[in-house]
Every structure is written in C-alpha cells, then in structure tokens.
Amino acid sequence: MLGLLAPLIALYVLKVRRRPVRVASTWLWASAERDLLAKSPWKKLLARLSLLLQIVAIALIAFSLARPATTTLELPGSRVAIVIDVSASMSATDAEGNVDRLARARSIAAELLSSLPPRTEVLVIEAGREPRIASPLDRDKQRVVAALATLSALDVEGDIDSALALAVDQLRGVDDARVILISDGQWARPAALQQMALPLTIRLLGGVIENSAIVRSDLRIGNGSVTHREELQAFVVIQHFGAVAKDAFVTMRREAGGEVLDSRRLSIEPGPAVPVLLTAEARAADYGKGIVFEIAPHDQLPVDDIAFATIPRGPKLPVVLSALAQPSAWLERGLRADSDVELAVVARDALLEKTVDPGALIVADGYCPGADASGGDLLIVRPPAGRCFGAVVGEPVERPAITSWDQSDPRLRFLTLDGVSIAKASLLGVDENAALVRTRDGSLVADASTGSRTVTIVGFDVGESDWPLKASFVLFMRNITELARSHRLSSVIGDARTGGALRVAVPLTARDVTATGPGGDVIDVSSADGIVVLPATNRVGHYRVRYGGDTPNEIVVPVNLASAAESNLASRAELDVGASVAVREEGEPVRRPRELGWLLALAALIVLLVEVTHHTRRRATGGSLGAVPPAPERRRS
C-alpha cells in the first residue's frame, strides 16, 4: 500500500506542472502574488498541503490494512463463557508445578475474571464427560470465583465439543459474547472448532510428560494350565506413552484388606500396549469381591495407574430344575449335557424354601412361577392354561405343525426345527414379536422376558414330541444356558466406564436399593423393573449396589477410565482451529489484541475529508476587501 506513495508523488509532480493560461496581463497577478506571500509566508507550504494530506491518508490506510493492534488486559464482550476442561488428564501434575492442571486452570480463570469489565456476565461450564453449568451467567465475580473453587478434575474422558455447544447455546443471541476454553488440549473426542459460532479463545496449559497407564483389564475364572484347578486369571493391558522405557511393578490385590495376590516386574517399552497375565487362587467365597490392579510407582497422572475389577462367579452355571412332581427326563438330560452346569432337581415347593443363586437358571416344568421367583433367567416348559408372564397359555391342541421360528433370536441360534413332530401342545398367545416358534394357529415357544431376566416359555411337553431326539433340542438347551451364563457373569448392563450412567441388574424382588461410590459416598439411584441406575460415575473405583428383599445382596461394580486418549500426555494433537479461534499457551499474558486498524481508517477518512474540503471549498471573491484597495505598483518613468 505504501508503494502507492510513489505514483502519488509522481502524479503530484505531473500535476504541479502548471497549466499554462494566457491572460491579458500578469501585472495584477504578480502584485496579488506578492500580496499573498507578504500576508502568509506559509502559502508555499499550503500549496503542498493537498499532497501532504494525500500522503498522510495513504499512509494511514496502509497501516490500517496491516491490522496494527495493541494488547489489552481487558476482555471484550458483555457475556463471557469460561469452559474448563475437567477430564482425567487435567489431574496430571506437570513438572513445573506442584499443583495439578485443574488448579492452574482455576488460577487462569480467576485471572481472566479480574481482567473483565465489571458489567460483564460470566458463565462457567465444566467440560467433563457431560457438560455441566458450574456457575450460571453472573456479574458477581466473587460468586463465580467461589464456583471455580468447587471444580476438580474428574476421572472421565472429556467432551469439549458438547461443552462448547452448551456455551454457545447459553450465549445465543448476544452479539458481543465470547467463549474462553481452558484445557490441556488432551481431548478424547475431536472438537469442531472450525464451526464455532462465537469467538473462541483457547488457553492451553500443561506440557508433554511421560505417562504409563492401564488401558484395559479383564478378570475371569479359568482352569490353570499347570494346576488344572480354577484360578483367577487377570489380563492387564499396559501402555507407556513416552520416549524412554520404564521399569514398573504391576500388582493385583484384593480391594478389601489390600492383600497382594500377584505381582510382576516389567520394563514397559514406549509404544504398543503390553498385556500382563496375573493369576491367583480362586476361592468360592471371593466371588463378587473387588480386585485392584495397580502400576507402581505412580507417575504424574495417577488416575490411570489403577484399575478395578470384580471377581466373576465361577464358570459353572447353577441350574434349578423344578416340577410339580417329576421333572421331564428329557429336560434333565438336555441340561446335564452341558458340563459347566450345576444342576439341582427340586420340587416346586422345595424351591420356594431354597436359597437360589441370583444368577441361576430356573427351569420350571409343568407350572408357571410367580414374577418374584428367585434366581435369574427362567425357562418355563409346559405351563398350565392361563396367564404366565404376560403370555396366555391356551388349551392343548393335537399335532400342531411348526411353520416358522425366529432364527435371529440367540435361543434359536444354529438350529433347525424342520421335521420336529409334536403330539400335543398348548398354544401361547403373545405378540407377534414375542413368538419364537410359530404354528398356523399360534406360538409354541415364546419370549416373555422382563427388564431384569430372560423368560422363555415352551408350550408343550418335550417328551410328547420327537424334538429331544434331534440335535436342535440339545442346541436349544445350550443356548438357554449360555444366555443365562452371560447374564450371570455381569450384573452391569452396558459399558462400565467413568462418565456415564451405570445400569445394574438386580432381582425384581430387590427392595431398599442403595448405592455408594468408591469413596463411600452415597449415590442417589433410581430403580425400576430390576434395573438400578446410577446417574453419574465420575470416579474410578468400585461402586456398590445393595438391596434387600427376598435375597438381599451387594453387587460390586468396577468402573474404570480405560482411555488411551486421556492417558497419552506425551503428545498433543494440533488443533484444527477456525478463523474465530485464538490459541494461547499458558504463560502468555491474558491479553487480547485490540485492533487499531479501524482507528487508522477513521483518521484516513478524516484526512481525506479535510483534503476534499480544502480542495473544493468555496472561493471567496473579493469579499474581504479593505476600505481603500491598494493600487498596483507602477514603474517609474
């Protein structure tokens, strides 16, 4: 832009090549010129005023296009949302400080608050797995500072995108609003910074540090290859994020008492995850108890140096076969075909008095148990006419012909019912979706599951068919037991990772359900239809769900972070930011550029207006003459 000065000056030089004009006489003009010079010595300079003004205007425009800016401590905007990353990585302690990253984030936020104008409203949002408004829009900075003090790092993966979306939503409709994100940049999920609807400033903190983490753990009961006895087999997957190998101990210990069950010393190389096998003797009394895996010594991010598990119940599935009188021999044979089944054959009345494993499969032959029947999954064979778990059992019919069956249902997986002949069966009145095996007149096998248990109804006596003689019967029974076994091994429905709600299956008869977190803090829960929901699990550890009723029990649920993204502190991905996003590293002063371009442009406009006014101002034509105008000078004779 300043290059335009050269042509301007050139043009001006060309312009001041005066235009020749022929006049009658220059005598009066010469006298007038002398008058002007005598009156105003600056006239020659004023003759160049136009050029000077144009040079100044071009220079100002050039500087304004260069977007000059100063920095100011004051943040703009009448409303500011401060989004603070509280994910697990924010609990790391960097080498340069003795406090974790979140404490430094709080300090930065407090510093930001002090730089805000008094009338600015501030919103504080906690960016955890789910965003949360820590402080609503408030002008009272003291209240906001108090809200900041309550923030702490959570053992969760952060979701920055959702937090920013919440901030934008809260500030919707405010023209000069802006968002400030304070984070270490270790984001488990990418944030769509390019599409930010409001100006965003990211304050990055924390550096690169080496970290080891348990990124996955699995505990099961298996047969030892040497002892051929049941043993605890733990697979702990460890990953080291860094550049230098690290020596560490990996231990498995009981949660209660801290007894170390197994330990390994290993050198963890940077790079891919390494599985470590830890074993211990399995004891029946330990089923359902908590186990803790730990890397020692701890590093600067302790939360991922520890993982939690629960000792699963043994591989044998308790199955109770009960009948009004004598149970079907075919059913008993079908169940005993599975070596991992502990079968108990009892009468129905005896079953009512027997303590049944909550995860046991109950096979009811010839009757329909009540909805509050103990145990886990239910297989009801040959129920009497009437209602049974929502299904209407009809009167017996002769030789019903199977027309189709639901091959997608896990209970009918890998089997065919072609050629199965049934002498007599009771048709089941259920919804079309609940019918598993169909005839032209109704269902022979139906699903009557509730929210907490799987219920399967077979509407005929298998002994009055040739089904037991076919392989499909054995497969059907195996499918039933496998499904019950998988339900028994885990009471947890869905993912048991920090950050989300935790759903735990409990018996329908469970009463007085309570839950506590890893620190023993009571958690408000809601339960219905055999499902207990813990609304938030922000800390790793063992959560305990206790319930009373017919079979009071305690379910220990391990919840882990298990996030490589949060644990990887050795590198930070480049942020793909948009034009409206500014990124500032920690240590840079909390300043923002105040652009001066508009000021210079305004000055240029004023200069141009002055130049135009100077150039086009109305000419006075002798209005200021004196009383006696001076006669022009004459030559002497």
Place this chain on the structure above:
Amino acid sequence: MEFLEHRAYAPMDDLRRIDWAAYARTGEPVLKLFRAEEDVVIRIVCDSSASMDCGASPKLPVAQRLAAAIGYLALSRSERAQLCLARDGLLPLAPPSRGRAGLAAFLRSIEAVEAAGKTDLARALTEIVKRSPRPGLLVVLSDFFDGGPVLSAVTRAIMVGHEVALLQVVSPEDIDPALDGDLSLQDAETGAIVDVTVDSAALAAYALRFAGLCEELRMFARKHHVTYVRARTDEALEPVVRRFVAKTID
C-alpha cells in the same frame, strides 16, 4: 467668423471695424466684433496592444465601437477627430478627419485596428502631447493594464491644456477570473510567466489589486476633474456613451 458683439470705439482701433450702419443710427462710433471659430481636435487614443484582444470576451471591439461613437459625435459637430493607436509607443498618426465627410475615413481607420504588441501608454500619450500643436480633447481607451507611469503622462497632457477622458474597457474575466489550480499565467503582451496557485486567497488578492487599479483611476479623475468611465465588454454601448457625454466619474 461669426458676430460676437458691439463695442465702443477707442483710439487706436482699426477704423475698418467700425459699424457704420450703427453709427448712422446712433451717432456713436461702435466697433463690430467677430469671433473666429476654431476647430476642436478630439484625439482618441486607442490601446491596440495584445491585451485588448485576449480571452473569451476581447476588449478591442468594445474600444473600437466606443471610438467610433465618440468620433461620430465629434464629426457630426463639424469637429475634427483623430485616431491615435497606442502600443509600446505611438503608431503613425492618420490625419484628423473633419466633419461628416470625414466620418467614413475615420470609421475605416477604426475598423483597421488590430491588437498586437506591448503597451506603453505613457510613452504614447507623451508623444501625442508633443505632436499636438493645440490642445484638445484627449480620450484614452484602454484597459489600463499597464504598469508604466500612465497617469503621470495624463497629468502632463492636462497641464498643457488637454481635456482628458479616461475610458477603461474591462472584460468579465478581468473582474472575476475563471481560473483555478496551479497555473502558469502568460502575459499576452510580454510573454512573461507568473506561476500562481489560484485558490480563494489568490483570487481575493487579485480582486483587491484590480479594485485598486480602478480606484486609482477614479481618484485621479476626481482630482483633475476628468471624465472616467469604466465599460464592461458585456455592457451595452449606449449607457457608456451617455456616461461619457455626461462627463461622469464611475
């Protein structure tokens, strides 16, 4: 010769001038006095320098019309009129025209005037005064854009008995120049260059100097009781002639 009056005879009077008829009637010798009529020469000094024919509205045609009108007035009264062309001196003089018979020649001489050269009005007037055997009416037609001692020369003419009339011919451009910007003004007569940045101040200064010139002529006219008429080129001829005849001072 025309009869003037009678006067009583006195010794040493010429006896031939006695009015014998009157002596017969009255018995008193009286002399009959006559006045010999003498022609008044009206010298019309016309500025024919280049400045008179410059610009959008040249002044020379107006000066020519004024000279013709004044000459016509003189010749119609059987007086003599002589056109004197002034540049940087006096151009060769044509003989004075006389009476109505000389009008045609006078007008032809006016029509033949062309503007060229420089102006030295003072020198021209001095030469006219020298060459005039008898004083008469000296009419000066010029824009008076002459830095020389014009008024001194006019004063000398008055001193020797000339009656003087100053007719200043000006154009609208002389009064309010339509100029703007950075200009090199070239003198139509001398070719001299004056660089001027014409802005409001410059125009005001020029207007002040122009007014000073007019005021100088007006003050001179009042002081010496001479006629001063300022004629604009865009002005009708008749009012100017009327003001000239009335010997006004504009």
